[in-house]
Amino acid sequence: MSEIQPTPPDVFYDRIRDILESARTSIVRTVNTAQVLSNWLIGRAIVEEEQQGQHRADYGENLLKNLAQKLKQDFGKGYSYSNLKFIRQFYLAFPQLLTEAEIGYAVSSQSELIGLSKPNPNWQPGRLHPNLSWTHYRTLMRVENLDARAFYEIETLKTNWSSRELERQINSLLFERLAKSTDKQGLMQLATQGQMIQTSADVFKDPFVIEFLGLPESPRLVESDLETALIENLQTFLLELGKGFAFVKRQERITLDGDHFYIDLVFYHTILKCYILIDLKVGKLTHGDLGQIQLYVNYYDRERCTEGDNPTLGLILCSDKNDAVVKYTLGAEQQDKIFASRYQLHLPTEAELRRELEQLQLNLDSRASSD
Incomplete structure (x- = not known):
């Protein structure tokens, strides 16, 4: 019977490093997803509450100001009046981010949150993706053209753009430059598949x-x-x-x-x-x-x-x-x-x-x- 040889030190170290890097990536992704989800759910709650008091012209503004005052005391300046307005807009810009079932998962337990932090193979633009951070979504919200926004979502994931790189591409009107010489079919392809390099x-x-x-x-x-x-x-x-x-x-x-x-x-x-x-x-x-x-x-x-x-x-x-x-x-x-x-x-x-x-x-x- 041959004696089992110990793993070479470099190979053993690489194995341990891969475990730690995988865990670190998973933790970061979970934290990012938690921030995106909480902001979206807060925005959803604000919009629903505003609809209850829509007969009063100043209801929405007073609602946000009162909410900001209380949240800042408990959770800090990240929930100022201006930030809450942005969070509300986030929900309005991405109303289909979560399905009703996913909303239940998001608020039920930590294990379900981890599940939402894993990429969905059937993902579509406008839906939650764990590799898009809150900063990514803040940047995407500026794009009013829905086809262009979908294109930037897809390209961010395909090319792993940082939020700064995404902002630069939006500012340089990348979608418009690619779309200006294409037909309607090509435009639809940009909005549903991103830039395809075939010829x-x-x-x-x-x-x-x-x-x-x-x-x-x-x-x-x-x-x-x-x-x-x-x-x-x-x-x-x-x-x-x-x-x-x-x-x-x-x-x-x-x-x-x-x-x-x-x-x-x-x-x-x-x-x-x-x-x-x-x-x-x-x-x-x-x-x-x-x-x-x-x-x-x-x-x-x-x-x-x-x-x-x-x-x-x-x-x-x-x-x-x-x-x-x-x-x-x-x-x-x-x-x-x-x-x-x-x-x-x-x-x-x-x-x-x-x-x-x-x-x-x-x-x-x-x-x-x-x-």
Whole structure:
């Protein structure tokens, strides 16, 4: 009979660490869920009580003020009048967060609360999810468009956005930027499934918003400054690029018969299984810029791609472009490999985005009539 050997110290330690990390995650999730549930139940109780006294115009305000005064004495300043108004709004924004059965579970026992702290495989936007914290829900409440809110809920869970990352994506109007060039079916997909990466056209948005660089819009801005700023803020830039991007290299030199060329940024897309080359341009895009990125893409396809890699994609990030120049320079055969998107150094307003939508529709209509 062979003697049982002791577990190697490193393996044993890893096992103990996994147990503790799992327990810590479970505790945090339970605490977050408890806060979300208690706030939702308080909001529900406030709304129901207000409905009982709706014949009095000032009933709701007095109810919240009196409740805040008493709760602050027993539970601290977290239940101020302004916070109670927010908690009330939370219930109104997410009225279907819990089913009637789950409401009973939430108030019955600690063990049932732990059960609600586990992800539901049949989860739908608008329902409770333990990986969405109270701060996440506070941020989501600002989104009035229900389709957009559902999209942000789904993407937060799929990409594990922190509440700060979620806020940045909402402020940069990510949903609107992705939705502005899609049809009704694509819009419904965003609201029910989030962003789906299936083809090259699904990867690039227009415009890209890179306000996090803090660069002024100035004619003195040069490509090297833009590139350096992007690399110094690589984590946030990857968030703006979207899911699947992995950074490979900057300023990669390629040499052709003694002539040197430099690719600004090289990424690999883990979903599409292909290289993505990014060329940065300050100023308006020209047909020469498109020819240059075509050169880089062709080179990568022939010299860098290995078995299992799909065809290389190219993206020019520029401050301005002419869509007609892009269309006629590339031709139909290249338009699924080479893309041009504008970058914005400031967050667009809804009015600015609306004007872009109108202009985009005009461009699409004019193209349809000319084809």
